[in-house]
Amino acid sequence: MTTPVVTRFAPSPTGYLHIGGARTALFSWLYARGRGGKFLLRIEDTDRQRHTPAATEAILQGMAWLGLDHDGDVVSQFENAPRHAEVALQLLAEGKAYKCFASQEEIAAFRDQAKAEGRSILYQSPWRDAAPETHPDAPYVVRIKAPQTGETVIRDAVQGDVVIGNDQLDDMVLLRSDGSPVYMLAVVVDDHDMGVTHVIRGDDHLNNAARQMMIYTAMGWDVPVWAHIPLIHGADGKKLSKRHGALGAQEYQAMGFPTAGMRNYLARLGWSHGDDEFFTDAQAQDWFDLDGIRKSPAQFDLKKLENICGQHIAAADDAALRHEIEAYLTAAGLPALTIAQADGLERAMYCLKERAKKFPDLLEKAEFILAERPIQPDEKAIKHLDNVSRGMLTELTPQLQNVTWDRETLEEALNGFAAAHDTKFGKLAGPLRAALAGRAATPSVFDMMLVLGRDESLARLNDAAI
RNA sequence: GGCCCGUUCGUCUAUCGGUUAGGACGUCAGGUUUUCAACCUGAAAAGAGGGGUUCGACUCCCCUACGGGCUGCCA
Numbered sequence: 096m097t098t099p100v101v102t103r104f105a106p107s108p109t110g111y112l113h114i115g116g117a118r119t120a121l122f123s124w125l126y127a128r129g130r131g132g133k134f135l136l137r138i139e140d141t142d143r144q145r146h147t148p149a150a151t152e153a154i155l156q157g158m159a160w161l162g163l164d165h166d167g168d169v170v171s172q173f174e175n176a177p178r179h180a181e182v183a184l185q186l187l188a189e190g191k192a193y194k195c196f197a198s199q200e201e202i203a204a205f206r207d208q209a210k211a212e213g214r215s216i217l218y219q220s221p222w223r224d225a226a227p228e229t230h231p232d233a234p235y236v237v238r239i240k241a242p243q244t245g246e247t248v249i250r251d252a253v254q255g256d257v258v259i260g261n262d263q264l265d266d267m268v269l270l271r272s273d274g275s276p277v278y279m280l281a282v283v284v285d286d287h288d289m290g291v292t293h294v295i296r297g298d299d300h301l302n303n304a305a306r307q308m309m310i311y312t313a314m315g316w317d318v319p320v321w322a323h324i325p326l327i328h329g330a331d332g333k334k335l336s337k338r339h340g341a342l343g344a345q346e347y348q349a350m351g352f353p354t355a356g357m358r359n360y361l362a363r364l365g366w367s368h369g370d371d372e373f374f375t376d377a378q379a380q381d382w383f384d385l386d387g388i389r390k391s392p393a394q395f396d397l398k399k400l401e402n403i404c405g406q407h408i409a410a411a412d413d414a415a416l417r418h419e420i421e422a423y424l425t426a427a428g429l430p431a432l433t434i435a436q437a438d439g440l441e442r443a444m445y446c447l448k449e450r451a452k453k454f455p456d457l458l459e460k461a462e463f464i465l466a467e468r469p470i471q472p473d474e475k476a477i478k479h480l481d482n483v484s485r486g487m488l489t490e491l492t493p494q495l496q497n498v499t500w501d502r503e504t505l506e507e508a509l510n511g512f513a514a515a516h517d518t519k520f521g522k523l524a525g526p527l528r529a530a531l532a533g534r535a536a537t538p539s540v541f542d543m544m545l546v547l548g549r550d551e552s553l554a555r556l557n558d559a560a561i
Numbered sequence: 562g563g564c565c566c567g568u569u570c571g572u573c574u575a576u577c578g579g580u581u582a583g584g585a586c587g588u589c590a591g592g593u594u595u596u597c598a599a600c601c602u603g604a605a606a607a608g609a610g611g612g613g614u615u616c617g618a619c620u621c622c623c624c625u626a627c628g629g630g631c632u633g634c635c636a
Binding site (some may be wrong): 105106107109139140141142172195199202210213214215216217218236254257258259260262263265267268270271272273275277278279281282297298299300301302303305306323325326328330332333334360363364365367369370371372373389390391392393394395396398399400401402403449450451456460 | 562565566568572573574575583584585597598600628630635636
């Protein structure tokens with residue numbers, strides 16, 4: 096009988112969903128969803144200074160955009176503070192923790208001296224074994240009694256067994272002098288209470304795992320399976336930061352990347368399933384496993400993201416694409432499409448989607464479908480017609496009013512050209528014919544514009560399709 | 562300083578002791594194309610360095626270098 100998998104994503108609300116965090120969430124989501132388990136979401140909002148409701152909202156929005164749906168309610172770590180304190184007090188009552196009355200100045204002095212003498216700067220509290228009668232009537236923190244000998248081994252699904260000498264562990268604070276719980280306590284208690292079986296998180300927490308292990312041990316709780324994944328780095332190998340470009344998931348949303356492509360690319364960053372590069376969500380859920388995760392950090396590559404996204408757009412269902420594009424416009428605060436525009440877009444999707452890496456590319460190529468009728472040959476409309484005269488576009492305008500850009504129209508127009516079979520026009524029709532034959536090249540509306548630009552052919556197009 | 566983790570083409574990666582070290586993105590060169598894009602063909606491009614272990618190491622061990630992380634009454 097295997098216990099059902101429960102994973103969780105526990106971001107601290109910093110104002111947006113970091114792209115690295117998004118990948119961590121994706122890994123947890125894939126692991127749970129691929130195994131029929133649960134994926135929970137907890138906001139680590141114990142730092143009241145930094146926390147704002149808007150910051151939490153931004154994370155939720157980012158998760159929703161990426162399609163990473165979580166089970167149950169969003170858990171607020173801050174709201175669990177009483178329970179965290181309860182655990183600390185229990186440890187105190189059992190003698191596994193103690194009251195430490197040292198002031199922060201004393202501790203700082205201790206560290207300075209230790210450093211000067213080349214000793215370990217881990218704080219050793221004189222109150223660890225002090226008798227209760229000697230306790231002053233003063234503020235205190237609650238510290239856990241760390242093991243002083245031996246070693247702690249972290250069984251990590253990604254990093255393998257990591258052994259840390261217990262002399263590296265100090266009596267860490269559980270409860271601050273104001274009675275509030277510290278992060279290290281809160282995660283352990285929350286993960287335990289939420290029934291989390293697999294903790295997938297950044298490897299910046301690898302060393303912390305040894306500290307957190309002290310609490311699991313003291314409470315006699317089962318330790319979850321840990322999987323510490325390497326962080327994503329920027330192009331210079333350093334930790335991802337602002338100067339590497341977009342950090343927030345929302346920024347990628349605003350750039351118009353399809354979510355299926357984002358999931359595919361992010362999943363492939365640091366994890367692999369043989370040589371598979373392009374895959375669906377279903378395949379990813381099916382294939383994803385902890386042992387496919389690399390131990391070394393990966394760099395974010397926008398070019399590859401674009402390529403993968405281009406493939407997803409090309410492979411997407413026309414109607415689904417239409418709706419995702421409409422959602423994109425809304426989210427980006429751009430004007431919505433009219434029904435007629437959206438219908439036209441969907442009809443022409445087959446010859447637009449194979450040429451776009453992100454939605455703005457696609458929309459740009461669809462300019463002549465989206466343009467309001469009668470078409471105003473303004474700067475925007477003609478900007479990608481560099482070597483077609485403005486005069487030509489103006490001339491064509493009346494003929495464009497009622498053209499429907501579906502496959503049948505294209506086919507008929509092409510037949511018209513074939514019939515005319517002027518040498519020049521025959522060459523022009525090449526890409527169109529290739530597209531209709533299902534071969535590589537696909538025509539853009541611009542291709543049609545070029546074709547439409549010849550008087551003789553225009554006449555035939557009118558006969559055939561208008 | 563101490564401890565922990567990492568290091569295969571520019572990038573993402575395959576390889577789980579025996580391969581001409583494979584794929585993808587990007588790049589470059591051709592082709593197709595009266596723009597761009599797309600598409601087709603081809604090319605350049607990698608095991609950080611040094612020691613071991615082994616008949617045989619990218620794969621296992623050690624050292625060094627470099628990179629990252631942790632070492633808070635931050636999360």
